[in-house]
Amino acid sequence: MIDFSKTLLILDGPSDIKAMKGKLQKEFSNCPQFRKAPCNGHTVTEEGYVNGIFGIINLALNQNYLNIFCVLDREKRPISATNLAKNIHNKLIKKIESSTKISKIELSEKIKIVAADRMLENWIIADLEGIKIRKKLIKINSKQELFDGKSGVKLLKQFMIVNYNKVQHAELLFKAVSIERAIKYSPSFNKFILMIESVKSNN
Secondary structure (H helix, E strand, C coil), X not given: CCCCCCEEEEECCHHHHHHHHHHHHHHHCCCCEEEXXXXXXXXXXXXXXXXXXXXXXXXXXXXXXXXXXXXXXXXXXXXXXHHHHHHHHHHHHHHHHCCCCCCHHHHHHHEEEEEECCCHHHHHHHHHHHHCCCCCCECCCCCCCCCCCCCHHHHHHHHECCCCCHHHHHHHHHHCCCHHHHHHHCHHHHHHHHHHHHHHHHC
């Protein structure tokens, strides 16, 4: 069992937080503390994102969190999800290192970044078989493919019987996703799960 008591998860928006909280609570019977990133979207630069979350990260370090995780959407940025996360991590560590006594090695161990490719909805449609359990929402003939890199919202709308509403549907659908199946169809979700599972070795 994973103990999230010393873990902080920073996400792009309130709907993402609601969906993620519901999913992690269902899977692990507990969940991290959550914060919303002050700025997000494909127009936000890497530096802008780092500057936006800098205060949240600093406070979390002072509050002795062992794990500080950031999940952002790649959206339409012209860079891979992997490189986006790597660039932000490097810039964030460099910025924090200059204002703390914590070593670079320790900061790198505590702070991790994952970018969804391209958004949370891509992680939901990484397990179409799982979300078909929501029979009133998902078309039975929906066919699973590798959807990372494509518009998750646009595709999810095609798979749904009703109009997709993130506030109403994201948490319900995300809870139905099988982690075991989804990590096979979404490399970015697999990176997220590996990040979450790293909590085991820190508590």
